[in-house]
Amino acid sequence: MKKIGFDPQKYIEEQSKYILERVNKFDKLYLEFGGKLIGDKHAKRVLPGFDEDAKIKLLYKLREKAEIVICVYAGDIERNKIRGDFGIPYDMDVMKLIDDLREYELEVNSVVITRYEGQPSAKRFITKLERRGIKVYTHVAIEGYPSDVDAIVSEEGYGKNPYIATTKPIVVVTAPGPGSGKLATCLNQLYHEHRLGNAAGYSKFETFPVWNISLKHPLNIAYEAATVDLKDVNMLDYFHFEKYNEVAVNYNRDLEMFPVIKRIIEKITGKESMYQSPTDMGVNRVGFGITDDEVIKDASRQEIIRRSFSTECDFKKGLLDEEVLNRMRIIMEELALKKTDRVAVLPARQYAERLKAKSENQDSVSVIAFEMPDGRVITGRSSCLMDSCSAAILNSIKVLANIADEIPLLSPAVLETIQKLKTEDLHSRVSALNANEVLIALSISAVINPTAKLAYEKLSGLKDVQAHSTVMLNNEAEQILRQLGIDVTCDPVYPSENLYYV
Structure with missing residues (x-):
């Protein structure tokens, strides 16, 4: 919990x-x-x-x-x-x-x-x-x-x-x-x-930053991580100390x-x-609303790791310069944090490595891992039928609904029909169904399929899931996960060699 x-x-x-x-x-x-x-x-x-x-x-x-x-x-x-x-x-x-x-x-x-x-x-x-x-x-x-x-x-x-x-x-x-x-x-x-x-x-x-907690509290350092591109630095408010002899935190x-x-x-x-x-x-x-400082510290450390992944991805996309990237690395080192301190990271990477060892098509190795609120980790991989986000969502709600893994939630015939519409009629070069398309298919199936309905009703259980992807997701995938209440990080790796069709 x-x-x-x-x-x-x-x-x-x-x-x-x-x-x-x-x-x-x-x-x-x-x-x-x-x-x-x-x-x-x-x-x-x-x-x-x-x-x-x-x-x-x-x-x-x-x-x-x-x-x-x-x-x-x-x-x-x-x-x-x-x-x-x-x-x-x-x-x-x-x-x-x-x-x-x-x-x-x-x-x-x-x-x-x-x-x-x-x-x-x-x-x-x-x-x-x-x-x-x-x-x-x-x-x-x-x-x-x-x-x-x-x-x-x-x-x-x-x-x-x-x-x-x-x-x-x-x-x-x-x-x-x-x-x-x-x-x-x-x-x-x-x-x-x-x-x-x-x-x-x-x-x-x-x-x-929160003025009435310490300068180096992880909560205040998380603010520096969030504004690393603005070059904000937390400092002691020397004007306040000089006037009132009271320590307060502000920023540069x-x-x-x-x-x-x-x-x-x-x-x-x-x-x-x-x-x-x-x-x-x-x-x-806001500082007066804190009831458990240790919980806040742990959450702030996780946010810094999340921001570190985001910074590396933005650097890879050419949105940030190297100075910002180096500043983010210093923040991580300041608190002795590692990327793998985020629970979902290792399972996603390990599964991707296993798939890569079996596959000749390197573009197809895309894995996302969900750390569920109860601590379980559930993965999903990309395939010719659907992307990794779609697979992880379906796998997770099946687990939440206690549906056996071998029972399909969506008819292959339905998915293939959607895929045909997408590629042959709408001329998309990306054939795998994305999370938006799969969720629409699930919502329609829930009307006539009791098993699909049971799984569909568990979508709210994905709120507060922590996820990690072994490749950078596109904006549409990130938005769908965000709307479901899922916080996702990504390794700074493009999903394919294509420059536009990803």
């Missing part, structure tokens, strides 16, 4: 109370939300028991007092930057986020396109949003930002960007990913609010930016800032 080390209810109560305390210090609070607002898989993995939708549920609790502004950097739209966990570009993620927020009865005020220079893709996106009734603002890059405070806090700085009219005491400023301009948007609003005579303030809600970018942000706020408000450290600016209370 999965061990729990975090109390989500205690966290939401503590967090909402603390945010409201901060709100009460101002007429209006601009709250910069870092990380993922919905579906925070990283937090869920490193804090077993954490609700991946805790942030959105927190906002739902505060919905009468809150409205949302979404920022997206025009350059990210232009280069079609992809959000890795959903496999969709940032512009599509903004629209998805608006839909999700509306489902929680949260008011989306507007979308801000930051550092806008008339980029064609960004311009098309603005048109698309406006024709769907979404208010859109554009902010230009400010010359001298962030160091020239006098230029920034002036009519030629923040004054050039439009004011976003807001009405509620909490304005949450969020984005699809880092570097989207959330901070600049908050400070831009502060400038206009104070020119209008409104007592507005700024705070930051960033789940990681916030520490570097703090003196500038403090000066900008003081320039805008005309008085000394209430914040004496980056930690002061934050409202994060």
